[in-house]
Amino acid sequence: MADARPFHWEYVPEAPPPEAFRIEGGRPLRGTVTVSGAKNAALKLLAAACLTGERCRFENVPEIEDVRVMCEVLGDLGVVVEHPEPGVYEVAAGDVDWLFIPLEAAAKMRASFILLGPLLARFGRVIISNPGGDRIGRRPVNLHVDAMRALGAEIEYRNGYYYAQAPGRLRGGEVTFPQVTVMGTENAMLAATLADGHTVIRPAAQEPEVDDLIAFLCEMGAEVVRTAPDTIEVEGRKRLRGARHSVLPDRIETGTFLVAAAVTGGKLTLENAACEHVTALVDLFAKVGVPVECGARAIHIDATGLRPGDLRACDIETSPYPGLATDLQPPTCVLLTQATGTSRVNEAVFEDRIEWLSELRKLGASIDIEDAHHASIHGPARLHGAEATIGDLRAGASLILAALAADGSSLIHGAHHVQRGYENIDRKFQQLGASIVRSADTAP
Ligand code: EPU
Numbered sequence: 001m002a003d004a005r006p007f008h009w010e011y012v013p014e015a016p017p018p019e020a021f022r023i024e025g026g027r028p029l030r031g032t033v034t035v036s037g038a039k040n041a042a043l044k045l046l047a048a049a050c051l052t053g054e055r056c057r058f059e060n061v062p063e064i065e066d067v068r069v070m071c072e073v074l075g076d077l078g079v080v081v082e083h084p085e086p087g088v089y090e091v092a093a094g095d096v097d098w099l100f101i102p103l104e105a106a107a108k109m110r111a112s113f114i115l116l117g118p119l120l121a122r123f124g125r126v127i128i129s130n131p132g133g134d135r136i137g138r139r140p141v142n143l144h145v146d147a148m149r150a151l152g153a154e155i156e157y158r159n160g161y162y163y164a165q166a167p168g169r170l171r172g173g174e175v176t177f178p179q180v181t182v183m184g185t186e187n188a189m190l191a192a193t194l195a196d197g198h199t200v201i202r203p204a205a206q207e208p209e210v211d212d213l214i215a216f217l218c219e220m221g222a223e224v225v226r227t228a229p230d231t232i233e234v235e236g237r238k239r240l241r242g243a244r245h246s247v248l249p250d251r252i253e254t255g256t257f258l259v260a261a262a263v264t265g266g267k268l269t270l271e272n273a274a275c276e277h278v279t280a281l282v283d284l285f286a287k288v289g290v291p292v293e294c295g296a297r298a299i300h301i302d303a304t305g306l307r308p309g310d311l312r313a314c315d316i317e318t319s320p321y322p323g324l325a326t327d328l329q330p331p332t333c334v335l336l337t338q339a340t341g342t343s344r345v346n347e348a349v350f351e352d353r354i355e356w357l358s359e360l361r362k363l364g365a366s367i368d369i370e371d372a373h374h375a376s377i378h379g380p381a382r383l384h385g386a387e388a389t390i391g392d393l394r395a396g397a398s399l400i401l402a403a404l405a406a407d408g409s410s411l412i413h414g415a416h417h418v419q420r421g422y423e424n425i426d427r428k429f430q431q432l433g434a435s436i437v438r439s440a441d442t443a444p
Contacts, residue, residue: 017440019415021426024435025385025406028304029266031432035254035273036062036423037087037247041209043111044186045216045245046070049091050079050118051193052220054242058089060272061247065420066109073105073112077119092242101128103160109420113141114183116164117191120153125165130157139350147175147188151195172197172236180205180320185232186213192234193222204232207321208277212248219243251277252327253422254299256397258282259331260429261301262290262311263338263405268432270299280324284332287314288339308380313341318349326350330398333357334405336377337365345375356395359388363402363410383407390414393421400425404434413441 037060047070049056061067063086071081071089077099080092099119105112106129119126131141141162145155148164152171155164172195175188185205190213192199204210206229214232217224220243223235254273258281261268275282275294285292285301289311293300313336318326326349336343337360347353351372361367363386366378385408390396396418403410415438418425426438 016416018413019438020441021400021403021410021412021415021418022437022439023385023400023403023410023412025383025403025408025410027404027433027435028264029260029268029404029429029432029434032269032271033257033428033432034271035249035257036060038062038209038212038250038252039064039066039421040182040207040252041212042067042247043070044114044183044190044209044213045247046074046089046091047114047118048190048213048216048220050074050077050093050096050115051122051190052240052242053092053094055090055092056220056242057244058091059087059244059246061087061089062250062423063087064423065416066111069105069109070111073101073109073115076105096123099123099126101126103129105129106131110139111183113144114187114190116144116148116162117187117189120148120164120166121170121191121194124167124169128162128164130160130162143177143179143181143184144187147177147184147201148191150175151188151191151199170195170236172199172234175199175201177201177203182207182210182320185210189213189217189224189232189234192236193217193220193224193240194238195234195236197236199234199236201232201234203230205320206230208248208251208274216243216245219245249274249277252325252394254278255281255325255328256331256401256422258285258292258299258301259335260401260404260432262303262306262335263401265303265306266432267302267304268300270301272297273299275299280322281328281332284314284316284324288312288335290335309340311335311339311380313339313343313377313379315344315346317346320349326353327394329353330356330394331401333360333375333377334398334401337367337379337381337383337402338405339379341379343377343379345377347373356391356398359391359395359399360402362386362388363399363406365402385409387411388413390417393417397422397425400429400436404429404436415441
């Protein structure tokens, strides 16, 4: 059985029509922006609704491509997904007759693998495609598979698919991860809610999105408790009920707008923002010298008084929550291009998430990429308009940030990566005074 090896697909999903961002930089952003619901919570909540046949309702769901893809994958399984108004989704998984997640779904969105736990736990079997790697690293799923086996599942790997079954019911047990994994923790937790007996998950990821999922599961009647910062315990139930939930604010979008204000010398109020979820970033802003003020459900940032040379270089290292999120490494690097001195970057979570810095260099940043995990940023750099290409979601948002800070016009190819995870990013920036349009990309 060839299990948990890196798997490199030749399959390439149909590419959306090419679009690019055209940005005229150098305008300070000003005003108020409302942070959307968190992508990385919404996707798991939608999957969790498969744990019951009763209707679940979600509010504050971001209107993004990944949510659309997840709804499409659920629809293909026979789950009824309704979208009565913007930001609201209702999911009824009464008749799920097709327990198969094809390669096409997995190739479009790695997060479709989160369906393994709920489908296996409720229906006792599922065939699910290996999601393979993506632009930020190899990203295997061995830890998800091991967690299901620790709960009694039998899983075989053949021709790119995991064939999983749990004759009878999954059994509660000890799920011990060799390293912290966000979706691995969530998959184990989802599966354990319907298992027979008690499950202990350790080390459990501490990301706020995991706790949002715990809150929803408890609303469904599950017994899930974080008994220590890195431990989640689950007492399995025979069935769960429908529930409703409002998705927590997106802390990565929050960080993206904070950096946007800082690098354009702007002044912003972020509404529906949870400052307590971006503490590592706010601490970093304090070290770098950008004033940020936290209020109840709002964050204020005023960079209008800053002059070139005022910001101080700072070394950063990404790590699981509560450390600096790997998803905030790209925006933070844009901030550090404006700081005086050399900032060392250690991307400790993913391999290959440093590569995008070569695109940032095209806008005038002075960066040495040392290896797959390390780089040095020398600042302050005077950024200038340029043409660059987006390789993944967070790098894409960060190239936009650099172009907003730069003098002159930029053309940023690969806009579709950004709409996977940021709701109306171009419209939100326009409302803050930015000159940004998304349009058909006619470049070769
Ligand atoms: N890992 C394994 N085996 C596994 C699972 C993970 O080796 O079976 C490794 C990964 O390769 C990585 C590390 O463990 O080096 C941590 O990965 P993790 O499992 O925590 O990542 P994930 O759950 O797949 C989620 C987010 C990512 C975010 C990471 C880290 C979702 C849908 N995705 O991914 O978000 O970067 O946690 O915080 O929740 C994004 O939103 O742009 C994004 C990439």
